[in-house]
Amino acid sequence: MNSTSEPSSSDLQDFFQNYWDLIAGFLFAISAFAFHLSGHPYLTTLFAGLGIAAFSFTVSEIAEILADRLQEPYASFVLTFSAVAVEILLLFMIMLESSHGTHALETVKGGIISAVIVDMNVLLGIAVFIGGLRFKEQEHNEDTSSTYTTILLVASVALLVPSLLQYSKESEESLMTASYIIAFLLMIYYITIFIFQTKTHIHFFKATARSRIFRLRRKRFDKNEEEHEEDNYIFEKLPNVTNFFAIFGLIFIIGIIAEMFASEGMKIANEYGISPALAGLVIAIISVSPELFTAVKAAKSDQIQRVVNIAMGASTVSILLTVPILMLLAPFADIELSLDFNALQIGALILTVILAWKTTDNGETNYVEGISHLMFFLAYAVIAAFYH
Numbered sequence: 001m002n003s004t005s006e007p008s009s010s011d012l013q014d015f016f017q018n019y020w021d022l023i024a025g026f027l028f029a030i031s032a033f034a035f036h037l038s039g040h041p042y043l044t045t046l047f048a049g050l051g052i053a054a055f056s057f058t059v060s061e062i063a064e065i066l067a068d069r070l071q072e073p074y075a076s077f078v079l080t081f082s083a084v085a086v087e088i089l090l091l092f093m094i095m096l097e098s099s100h101g102t103h104a105l106e107t108v109k110g111g112i113i114s115a116v117i118v119d120m121n122v123l124l125g126i127a128v129f130i131g132g133l134r135f136k137e138q139e140h141n142e143d144t145s146s147t148y149t150t151i152l153l154v155a156s157v158a159l160l161v162p163s164l165l166q167y168s169k170e171s172e173e174s175l176m177t178a179s180y181i182i183a184f185l186l187m188i189y190y191i192t193i194f195i196f197q198t199k200t201h202i203h204f205f206k207a208t209a210r211s212r213i214f215r216l217r218r219k220r221f222d223k224n225e226e227e228h229e230e231d232n233y234i235f236e237k238l239p240n241v242t243n244f245f246a247i248f249g250l251i252f253i254i255g256i257i258a259e260m261f262a263s264e265g266m267k268i269a270n271e272y273g274i275s276p277a278l279a280g281l282v283i284a285i286i287s288v289s290p291e292l293f294t295a296v297k298a299a300k301s302d303q304i305q306r307v308v309n310i311a312m313g314a315s316t317v318s319i320l321l322t323v324p325i326l327m328l329l330a331p332f333a334d335i336e337l338s339l340d341f342n343a344l345q346i347g348a349l350i351l352t353v354i355l356a357w358k359t360t361d362n363g364e365t366n367y368v369e370g371i372s373h374l375m376f377f378l379a380y381a382v383i384a385a386f387y388h
Contacts, residue, residue, distance in 0.1 A: 110280025
């Protein structure tokens with residue numbers, strides 16, 4: 001006779017399938033802490049990075065549950081804000097390391113730009129490529145991409161203002177003043193856009209009728225399988241408020257791990273002369289990786305509208321919210337963070353926006369457009385590795 005109190009192998013398999021990210025996150029975090037205490041910077045950085053990625057994946061999973069309940073445009077807000085919160089934490093912890101040299105501040109600047117480049121080229125590129133292979137062409141609301149690319153282009157030009165001052169005869173004080181003015185303007189711009197997205201022009205960020213009908217047919221076909229996968233997941237059963245607290249708790253844990261990642265990672269970067277642009281790319285990839293899984297999953301279900309909302313929405317928040325928040329936090333840490341980005345960063349940012357505009361302006365995507373974004377990213381990564 002089988003005892004019902006003993007878990008079966010299938011129950012254990014379901015448990016690990018549901019919570020592998022939490023288990024891995026705690027194991028990586030404990031390992032990173034142990035290596036940090038024993039003085040192993042390489043292993044500390046490696047396991048801290050893996051721990052951040054694992055916990056970020058859980059944050060993304062919970063955010064996706066909330067997103068399904070809230071619907072667009074609020075759905076994408078939850079997904080993008082959860083990822084950007086991790087990004088801000090990582091960049092702030094690295095900024096605190098600036099007392100050991102200017103490399104940390106340059107890495108923060110590289111991380112701000114790299115977040116947009118990774119979102120718009122890696123996340124959007126992979127999702128569009130995979131979705132294009134499966135469905136040949138996918139349709140999204142062209143008003144979404146048109147609005148986001150306009151916003152991103154204006155934000156990129158705004159960041160160019162303090163960057164140009166470094167080539168003038170203006171003093172360092174003028175550069176800082178200009179940086180704070182631009183940060184303030186970006187925040188005002190974001191508030192306006194938030195109202196635009198959630199009040200006056202919600203329809204700009206929702207799927208078109210054609211893609212909605214197609215997804216409803218697929219949803220009916222996959223309904224039983226999806227319900228079976230989600231029934232045993234604890235966060236599916238929790239109310240929205242509890243899930244929001246779960247996200248905040250996980251982000252707090254990520255912040256603790258990020259402190260180890262920043263302190264040891266900056267030592268390694270200084271020791272081996274790793275360029276700030278490349279270090280910024282690594283940070284961006286870690287913070288964006290959970291979103292990538294969500295975007296690929298959405299693309300495979302023909303939810304390309306969600307992919308566009310996530311990629312472009314996260315890029316918008318990365319500039320319009322990350323920059324003002326970091327500029328606000330910097331004085332409390334007695335740090336001067338100016339927005340004088342270099343030519344590579346601003347050039348790559350503007351070209352990324354132009355490429356996204358060209359690949360999404362007609363409201364349809366295919367795998368060639370996806371691979372084009374990936375090619376652009378790889379070209380930038382090569383330059384970033386050698387640019388000092």
